[in-house]
Amino acid sequence: MKRKAIVIGSGFAGLSAATNLTKKGFDVIILEKNDQPGGRARSFFVDGYTFDxxxxxxxxxxxxxxxFEQFGKKVSDYYDLVRLDPSYRVYFDKDDALDLEADLSKLASQFENIEKGSGKKLLEFLEDAAYKYQVGINDLVYKPGRSITEYVDTRVLKGLLQLNILRSMRKHVSKSFTNSKLIKLMEFPILFLGGTPSNTPALYSLMNYADMALGTWYPIGGMHQIVKAMVSLAEENGVEIKLGHNVKSIKVSNGKAVSVSTDKGDFEADVIVGAADYHHVEQNLLPKEHRQYSEKYWKSRKMAPSSLLFYLGVNKRVENIKHHTLFFDENFDEHAAEIYENPQWPSKPLFYVCTPSKTDDSVAPKGCENMFLLMPVAPGLEDNEEIRERYFGIMINRLEQHIGERIKENIVVKKSYAQSNFxxxxxxxxxxxxxLANTLKQTAILKPSMKSNKVExxxxxxxxxxxxxxxxxxIISGHVVAGEIAKDLNIKELV
Known part of the structure; x- marks a missing residue:
């Protein structure tokens, strides 16, 4: 008889874990509280607009x-992928915008035009970042973080100095560039990693390689196409996905989880993977005596940002905006500090606008635009409609000022989303x-463990x-946890 696995949550990690577990010979059921899979990558449709x-x-x-290759498939079996060119636009000021070229040699020329000598330095910077990407993604990221011995690896140890784990991203970037615009461009991915450039390891310059060398892509139909692809792959491999099943508790007997209770019944299991919010699974679904971490521990964790989002349907075409548009016309360090160091609603926020209808006609009615506005904010703040509308006014006014065009009166669909919705x-x-923020103190074995030490x-x-x-x-997290389960149970992968 096959072993039974229950996966709680159908986001990217849950879908990945479930599908990988089928390769280990498990019968797998995913229990999802919402009415569609995908977790944060859900979508909704209204009046001809499809919003990620x-x-x-x-x-x-x-x-x-x-x-997908693990299962003998390709991305192209499920969705069409296009590379964006330019990758994105950055507004530094009303009359100062830069469209980042997808071609690396052209991008280097753009840098050179801004700061003499920076074109060559960019290529050198990215060559170094490529090494970090290869070691970081292929060697470090696929490790389960359960023991320090995992990192006693010749390639990693040899490359510790080159990985710049102990140097900050701010120092690493400023060593190559002095122009404030170029520094902003190189540091911007850090804003979403959970730290300021001054306290984030320079290892994460690997994100610059991902951005500028590997490129910015888009799946036609929207990011939810990835979810649809992973759901199709999961079901092709026998995973059963039960939507609208809100998990209420995990039953533990003799140190083992034996079943999961939902609002629609109970499910027995030999293995359980909590791929929903870790804190929720541990602190709310488990009896207290079986929790590995205390609330004090969780309160001491440093979090990556939350977000305030507005999904907008605009009944006309909007000029002077790209698929991805970043608004860096305010102080980067001040906004970052108001997220990480002195948590509060930002005084002069940076923000981002995504307009997928610039690439994809299917996500909006003809002659219209699908837009969403995103402002990173500190987690755990007070969240109400008055606050949301105040920041909507700030963002939409600055957006109109920069692009030189009115939008407000053309908005026919508007929906906000923030902390309380998450x-x-x-x-x-x-x-x-x-x-969680990607700080040194919350990396690898210092993150909440992939395996409970209280429940076998x-x-x-x-x-x-x-x-x-x-x-x-x-996605990698789901792959790794399935491998750890198989290793702990001495299961060989099915051919």
Missing amino acids: MGPSWYWMPDVFEKY VDDYNAFRGNAYG NLYYAGQLTVPGPGVPPS
Whole structure:
């Protein structure tokens, strides 16, 4: 008789864990509280507009290909992928915008035009970042983080100095560039990793390689196409996905999880993977005596940002905006400090606008635009309609000022989403959007463990455990946890 596995949550980590477990010979059921799979990558449709609710950047295409290749498939079997060119636009001021070229040689020329000598330095910077990407993604990220001995690896040890783990991203970037615009461009991915450039390891310059060398991509139909692809693959491999099943508790007997109770019945299991919010699974679904971490521990965790989002349907075409547009016309360090060091609603926020209808006619009615505005904010803040509307006014006014065009009166669909929604929909700890911050003190074995030390057959996957926040890391997390389960149970992979 096959072993039974229950996966709680159908986000990227849950779908990945479930499908990988089928390769280990498990019968797998995913229990999902919402009425559609995908977790934060859900979508919704209204009046001809299709909105992705969460992730909008498709970076690290190699991770997606590697995932599907495990099952003899390709990304192109499920969705059409296009590379964006330019990758994105950055507004530094009203009359100062830069469209980043997808071609690396052209991008180097753009840098050179801004700061003499920086074109060559960019290529050298990215060559170094490529090494970090290869070691970081291929060697470090696929490790389960359960023991320090995992990192006693010749390649990693030899490369510790080159990985710049102890140097800050700020120092690393400023060593190559002095122009404030170029520094902003190189540091911007850090804003979503959960730290300021001054306290984030320079190892994460690997994100610059992902951005500028591997490119920014888009799946036609929207980011939810990735979810649909992973659901199709899961079901092809025998995974059963039960939507609308809100898990209420995990029953533990003699140190083992034996069943999961939902609002629609109980499910027995030999192994359970908590791929929903880690804090929620541990603190709310488990009896107190079986929790590995205390609330004091969780309160001491440093979180990556939450987000305030507005989904907008605009009944006309909007000029002077790209698929991805970043607004860096305010002080980067001040906004970062108001997220990480002195948590508060930002005084002069940076923000981001995604307009997928610039690439994809299917996500909006003809002659219209599908837009969403995103402002990163500290998690756990007070969240109400008055606050949301105040920041909507700030963002939309600055957007109109920069592009030189009125939009407000053409908005025919508008929906906001923020901390309280993340809590309601995903049981997100402190309303987080991106998980734990990627600081040195919360890396690898210092993250919440992938395996419970109190419950023998309870495991975790997702953005609050290894490897961390983001779509590719979440997919990797599911892959790694399935491997750890198989290793612990001495199961060989099915051919």
